[in-house]
Amino acid sequence: MKQVITIPDLRVARAALPEPVGFVPTMGYLHEGHLSLARAARAECASVAASIFVNPAQFAPTEDLASYPRDVPRDLAMLEAEGVDLIWLPTPEVMYPQGYQTWVTVEEVTQLLEGRMRPTHFRGVATVVAKLFNAVQPQRAYFGQKDAQQAVVIRRMAQDLNFPIDIVVCPIWRERDGLAMSSRNVYLSPAERQAAVVLSRSLAVVQQAYQEGQREAEVLRKSASDLIQSEPLARLQYVSCADPETLEELQGPVAGRALVSLAVFFGRTRLIDNIVLGG
Numbered sequence: 001m002k003q004v005i006t007i008p009d010l011r012v013a014r015a016a017l018p019e020p021v022g023f024v025p026t027m028g029y030l031h032e033g034h035l036s037l038a039r040a041a042r043a044e045c046a047s048v049a050a051s052i053f054v055n056p057a058q059f060a061p062t063e064d065l066a067s068y069p070r071d072v073p074r075d076l077a078m079l080e081a082e083g084v085d086l087i088w089l090p091t092p093e094v095m096y097p098q099g100y101q102t103w104v105t106v107e108e109v110t111q112l113l114e115g116r117m118r119p120t121h122f123r124g125v126a127t128v129v130a131k132l133f134n135a136v137q138p139q140r141a142y143f144g145q146k147d148a149q150q151a152v153v154i155r156r157m158a159q160d161l162n163f164p165i166d167i168v169v170c171p172i173w174r175e176r177d178g179l180a181m182s183s184r185n186v187y188l189s190p191a192e193r194q195a196a197v198v199l200s201r202s203l204a205v206v207q208q209a210y211q212e213g214q215r216e217a218e219v220l221r222k223s224a225s226d227l228i229q230s231e232p233l234a235r236l237q238y239v240s241c242a243d244p245e246t247l248e249e250l251q252g253p254v255a256g257r258a259l260v261s262l263a264v265f266f267g268r269t270r271l272i273d274n275i276v277l278g279g
């Protein structure tokens with residue numbers, strides 16, 4: 001596996017890769033969810049490139065940039081074992097050199113859900129992903145459904161800015177007890193880790209209600225929020241039942257597909273999860 005840091009080195013290494021190139025952008029501290037993206041890329045593409053970059057631009061000053069978990073040697077071993085051909089490890093100076101002042105703003109779909117709680121987050125994500133796409137020039141790029149809104153934002157950006165890249169969204173990976181895999185799960189205390197199962201349980205309750213014929217968006221939202229609020233260690237930020245493409249909140253009966261998503265704090269750790277109904 002070739003490792004590069006600078007953009008000139010990346011361009012030389014990228015030019016040598018057989019196409020199509022599948023690309024897996026990450027912030028490192030990899031788990032099975034990330035590896036499933038690398039595996040999908042390996043299965044579908046002639047070469048696989050990945051990146052590890054903890055992107056300061058997508059963290060608000062109050063968020064966890066400094067403490068975000070990092071273990072690059074372990075990540076490299078995991079990616080190598082998955083047959084990744086090229087890994088790009090840009091530094092913040094490579095990505096945002098002195099004088100940097102260009103940003104990518106996706107409008108409507110960034111203003112709802114996560115964007116409401118984290119107003120500068122998606123500008124940082126869209127900008128870094130555009131820069132990663134421009135530098136790596138993959139034919140396909142792989143993202144996880146756990147960050148459902150991120151996937152919608154990136155699809156929109158790729159379409160609007162004419163990136164000739166297929167955006168592939170892979171299913172959420174879960175621990176045995178249902179907790180969605182996330183690099184941030186490592187922050188949880190043992191008691192919070194146990195309590196965090198309430199996220200996937202509440203989504204299962206929504207799914208069950210939907211399967212039994214419940215279609216009222218408000219009732220579906222309430223069935224999740226009631227269960228989360230019954231967990232003493234959980235502090236609910238939002239439960240949404242929204243159109244999976246526009247991310248507009250649904251009112252009245254759900255007709256087509258619906259994205260049920262939620263954000264919950266356990267102590268200072270903020271976790272998100274989602275399911276798609278009718279999909």
Ligand code: PAF
Pocket residue numbers: 025026027053055058125128129147150
């Ligand atoms: O999903 C992530 O890990 C990040 O948001 C991404 C897409 C690598 C951009 O920094």
